[in-house]
Amino acid sequence: MTRSRPEPPPGRGAAPTGRPMGARGGMAGARIAVIGVTGCMGGGKSTVSAIALRLIVDGGLFGEGMAELFDADAEARLMLAVGGPAYRGVVDTFGESVLGEGGGIDRQRLAEAAFSDEASLRALNALTHVLVAESVYRRIAGLLGRYRGTVGSAALGGRADRSGDRASSPGRTVGCMVLDAPLPVERGFLDVADAVWVVEAPLALRLERIAGRGGISRDDAVRRMGAQMGPEEYRRLARTVIVNDGDMGRLRSEVLSKLKEHFRPDVDIWD
Numbered sequence: 001m002t003r004s005r006p007e008p009p010p011g012r013g014a015a016p017t018g019r020p021m022g023a024r025g026g027m028a029g030a031r032i033a034v035i036g037v038t039g040c041m042g043g044g045k046s047t048v049s050a051i052a053l054r055l056i057v058d059g060g061l062f063g064e065g066m067a068e069l070f071d072a073d074a075e076a077r078l079m080l081a082v083g084g085p086a087y088r089g090v091v092d093t094f095g096e097s098v099l100g101e102g103g104g105i106d107r108q109r110l111a112e113a114a115f116s117d118e119a120s121l122r123a124l125n126a127l128t129h130v131l132v133a134e135s136v137y138r139r140i141a142g143l144l145g146r147y148r149g150t151v152g153s154a155a156l157g158g159r160a161d162r163s164g165d166r167a168s169s170p171g172r173t174v175g176c177m178v179l180d181a182p183l184p185v186e187r188g189f190l191d192v193a194d195a196v197w198v199v200e201a202p203l204a205l206r207l208e209r210i211a212g213r214g215g216i217s218r219d220d221a222v223r224r225m226g227a228q229m230g231p232e233e234y235r236r237l238a239r240t241v242i243v244n245d246g247d248m249g250r251l252r253s254e255v256l257s258k259l260k261e262h263f264r265p266d267v268d269i270w271d
Contacts, residue, residue, distance in 0.1 A: 034179055050069070053067060061176065077107070112220075134188070
């Protein structure tokens with residue numbers, strides 16, 4: 001999922017077209033909690049997402065296989081692969097100059113073209129965001145389907161209760177998705193997230209992290225960051241802001257604290 005400023009949301013009341021009705025609820029109120037993790041490029045949100053998932057699994061909040069990470073960037077890469085649903089549209093929009101050897105889309109070339117101006121970035125986002133959102137909805141529905149298939153298991157029934165049913169919508173919480181997305185779009189992020197965590201880092205550290213990724217110069221990193229939402233725009237979307245300054249011990253403690261607040265503040269299930 002490529003980053004840019006999102007279009008104004010259509011409203012959070014109604015399910016958008018294409019979202020499977022009841023994907024978050026059903027089976028006598030069973031539902032999947034979704035923690036949306038987002039933030040500026042280089043902020044370290046993927047690290048936070050991985051820590052959160054590990055803590056949820058280790059804490060035994062839900063039955064086996066009922067907690068998952070959804071990486072929106074990785075999903076977008078699949079969409080852009082040769083034969084993928086976004087491949088033809090991207091080539092038609094940006095031309096064959098974005099192709100590498102073997103006919104596949106070269107992500108560096110595509111990024112150079114997409115980040116050249118705001119209109120190009122919006123065009124790329126329009127080609128990928130809807131597809132990624134549909135994948136989010138399918139994965140949530142898949143978790144509910146997995147629960148329905150194992151609901152008779154004593155192990156699942158005994159562990160699912162440990163969440164404390166802390167999710168914001170009614171119903172018994174039987175699983176969790178950690179949704180790692182660089183852009184907090186309406187469809188497939190804001191419309192499904194029970195909690196939105198914004199991850200930040202000092203500017204110098206963000207630049208260092210971005211430049212550390214192969215083939216991205218400091219000047220290019222600055223240009224890409226300038227095409228994105230700014231930190232203050234992200235902060236307006238969330239009550240929870242997590243700073244990832246590279247101190248892993250402190251970061252884990254902060255993520256753990258936020259999970260306790262969301263799921264089970266009264267019992268320390270991670271002891």
